[in-house]
Amino acid sequence: MRAVIQRVTSASVTVNQTEISRIGKGLCVLIGIGTDDTTKEMSYIVSKILSLRLFPSSASSSSSASSLSLPSNPTPIQSAIHPTTTYKNTEDNQPDHHLTRGNNNLDQQEEEKPSSAHKEWTKSVRDIDGEVLIVSQFTLMAKTKKGNKPDFHNAMKTDLSKALYEELLKSLKSTYSEALIKEGQFGAMMNVNISNDGPVTIILDTNDK
Template sequence: MRVIIQRVSSSQVRVGDRQIGKIGRGLNLLVGIAETDTEAEVDWMVRKCLNLRLFPPKDNASGRWEHSVEDIQGEILVISQFTLYGDCRKGRRPSFDASAPPAAAEVLYDQFVEKLRQSGLTIQTGEFGAMMQVSIENDGPVTLILER
C-alpha cells in the first residue's frame, strides 16, 4: 500500500462538473493498493496517517511539527489512485501489474476510509475508479510518501 500524504490548507475533488469532496485544514491522501495488500497494511496505514506529527503548534515558536491531524481535529480527503503503482522502468508506457485488480482494491480502499472515519474526524472521498480533478492547496509544502 502506498499513500502520498500532503498537509493541506484545503483540498477538493470533482467528478465532471460535480464537487464530491472538499476539506479545509488537514491531509490529502492519494491511496494506491498493491495486489499483495491485506487488511494488515490498511490498519498500519490508518494508524500512521492519523498519528504522524505533521502540524506545528499554533505559535510555531519551535518550528517543530508537534501535532497530528487528530490532535488538531483536521479533515482528510482520500483519493484512490492506482497509478501510484505505475512502473516506468521499461519502455515508454507505464505498467500497472503491481496494482491490485479494481474489485480487490475497492474493498481495501473502502476499509481504509471506514477505519479513518472511526477516528471521528471529517473524512471526504473521491469516487473510486472515476476520472477526477483534485485541487490541492499544499501547506508548507509538506508531501511524504508512506509505504507498507
C-alpha cells in the same frame, strides 16, 4: 500499499464538473493498493495518516499552520544609537554615558530573539481536529523501469481494491471521526485540487516499513 500524504490548507474533488468533496485544513491522501496488500498493510497506513506529526505547535483547524506566536505585550526596545543618559549626582549635573550603553544592546538582543512557542512537526491531524480527504489512485503502483509506458500490473484488480479501499475509509472513520473523513469517487476520472501547505508531502510504502 502506497500513500502520498500532503498537508493542505484546502482540497477538493470534482467529478463531471460537480464538486463531490471538499476539506479545509488537514491532509489530502492519495492511496495506491497493490496486488499483495491485505488489511495488515491497510491498518499500518491508517495509523500513520492519523499519527504522523506534520503540523506545527501553533496549528489548529481554524488557523494558519505557518503563523508564528508573537508576544502580546512586547517591551519597547531602546535605541542603541541614542542610549539613555543617566546622572551620577545632581550637584554637577554631568551626564554619564557609560551606565546604560551596554545594557541597551543586551536588551535589544533579548527582544529580537524569536518566540520559542512555535515548533514544527509537533501535532498530528487528530491533534488539530483537521479533516482528511482520501483519494484512490492506482497509478501510484506504476512500474517505469522498462520503456516509457507505465506498467500497472502491480495494482490490485478493481473489485478487490475497492473492497480494501472501503475498509480503509471505514477504519479511518471509526478510529477518528466520520464527519472529518472525506473521499473521492473510486474508479472515476477526478479533478483533484490541492492547496499544499508548506509544501509538505510524505510518501509511505508498506514495503519499506
